Amino acid sequence: MFKGIPAVTHVGNSRGPYVYMFFVTYYFAAVLLISPVIVRFDEKKQRFAVKRCNVFQQIGCLMVQILSSISAVKMLQGMWSHMVANPGYIGAYFDFFNGVILHCYSITIIYFNWFRLEKFDDFLKSLQENLLVRQSNMALWKAKLLPAFFWCLTFYMAYIWSLIVFQIQFSSWDGFVASQNSAVMELFGQRAVFLTPTGLGILAIIGKFYHGFYIHLPHNVFGTVGLFCAYYLAKEFSKMILKEEDVSPEVLKLYKDYKITLKSVNAILTPFNLHFVSMTLTYHSIHLFDALNTTVPLWKINTYLYIMYLANFLYLPVKTLLIVKQNMKKLLWNNQNYRNLSMGQLKVILDDFQSDSLAVKGGRSFTINSMFSGKVIQQLIYYSMLNTVANQAIAI
Numbered sequence: 001m002f003k004g005i006p007a008v009t010h011v012g013n014s015r016g017p018y019v020y021m022f023f024v025t026y027y028f029a030a031v032l033l034i035s036p037v038i039v040r041f042d043e044k045k046q047r048f049a050v051k052r053c054n055v056f057q058q059i060g061c062l063m064v065q066i067l068s069s070i071s072a073v074k075m076l077q078g079m080w081s082h083m084v085a086n087p088g089y090i091g092a093y094f095d096f097f098n099g100v101i102l103h104c105y106s107i108t109i110i111y112f113n114w115f116r117l118e119k120f121d122d123f124l125k126s127l128q129e130n131l132l133v134r135q136s137n138m139a140l141w142k143a144k145l146l147p148a149f150f151w152c153l154t155f156y157m158a159y160i161w162s163l164i165v166f167q168i169q170f171s172s173w174d175g176f177v178a179s180q181n182s183a184v185m186e187l188f189g190q191r192a193v194f195l196t197p198t199g200l201g202i203l204a205i206i207g208k209f210y211h212g213f214y215i216h217l218p219h220n221v222f223g224t225v226g227l228f229c230a231y232y233l234a235k236e237f238s239k240m241i242l243k244e245e246d247v248s249p250e251v252l253k254l255y256k257d258y259k260i261t262l263k264s265v266n267a268i269l270t271p272f273n274l275h276f277v278s279m280t281l282t283y284h285s286i287h288l289f290d291a292l293n294t295t296v297p298l299w300k301i302n303t304y305l306y307i308m309y310l311a312n313f314l315y316l317p318v319k320t321l322l323i324v325k326q327n328m329k330k331l332l333w334n335n336q337n338y339r340n341l342s343m344g345q346l347k348v349i350l351d352d353f354q355s356d357s358l359a360v361k362g363g364r365s366f367t368i369n370s371m372f373s374g375k376v377i378q379q380l381i382y383y384s385m386l387n388t389v390a391n392q393a394i395a396i
Helices: 017-030 055-085 090-115 117-126 140-164 175-187 200-242 249-292 295-341 345-356 372-393
Strands: 037-042 047-052
Touching: 017 037, 017 047, 017 055, 017 140, 017 200, 047 117, 047 295, 055 090, 055 200, 090 117, 090 175, 090 200, 090 249, 117 249, 140 295, 175 200, 200 249, 200 295, 249 295, 249 345, 249 372, 295 345
Parallel strands: none
Antiparallel strands: 037 047
C-alpha cells in the first residue's frame, strides 16, 4: 500500500477539505450581498459547484454594487481633480493610479461573478477530483475557520475605512445624520429629508461602506484564502512523500496531481496577485513610512494590518515553493532514489525546480520566489524613504 496516502477518505468526505475554504468564502459573500453566487453541493454533478443565489439576493447584490460604484466614481473624480490641481506632486499621480487599480479590480470581480462563473467552477472541479486533495488530512474546522477569520478582519478594516476615509460617524445619532447628509450630497448631489431611517441617506451610507468593502475584498479575502490553499497543499504533499522510501509510481502520480492542482490555484490567483502587487507598489512606494508614523490610533491599526497582509503575500508563496523543492530533493537523494528514475522523469522534475513551475505566480508577469520578494521590499523601502525625506526637505 502507498504509505503516504491514508486508506480512507477524509472524515467520510470524498471531496476533501480544500473546497470548504471556498464554500465558506462564498457563503459570506452571498449573505453580505457581495456576490450573486454561492458554492453548494450539486447532486447531479456529485461535487461542489457554483450556483446562483435566489432572485432577491441577486437584486440586493445588484443594488449594493450600483451604490458602491457611484461612491467609487466620486472618489476617482476627487483623485483626478487633486492630480490636475497639483501637476508638480508625483504622489498625486501615484494616488490616482492606485485608485484606478483598486477600483478596476473590484469591477473585474463583479464581472466574473455575474458573467464568467464557468472559470471558477472549473477550478472547484479540479480542487475535488485528484488524489492529493481528496485524501487530505487537513481538519475541516481549519478549512472553514480560515476564510471566516479573514472575512471578519476585512469587515473590521472596511469599518475603520468608513470612519477615517469617509468620515462616517457612528458614535451618535446627530453625527450619523450629518454623515448621511454629507454622503447624499457627495453621491447624489442633493440633500435628502430623512423622514425614516431607510431614506436616501441610509442608501448613501450603505454605498460608501460597501465601497470600502469592495476595496479590501480582492486580496484580503479571496486572494489570501487562495494563498493559504496553495500553502497547505504544499504541506500535505510534502508530508505524504516524506513517508515514502523511494520514488514509486504512486509518488510520481501524487507529484503530477500536485502540479495540476497548483496550476488550477494559480489560474484563480493570478488576477489577485497582479492586483495586489500593482496596488502595493503604487501605494506603499509613497506612503509606507507616512502610514506607519500616523498618529491616528484606528488608522495605525489598519496600517499594521496592511503590512501584515503584505508580509504574508511576500512570505507564504516563498515558503510554499521551498517546502516542495526541499522535500522533493530529500526524497530524490534518500538512498540515491534519483537513480531509480528514467532520464525523462528526472529531467521533468529538475526542470520544474529550475523554472519555478512549482511556485505561486502572477501569470506570466512574475513568479513569487525569494528574489521577487526581496526586490519588492527593496523598492518599497527605498522609494517610500526617498519620498519621506523629500517631503521633509520641502517643509523645511
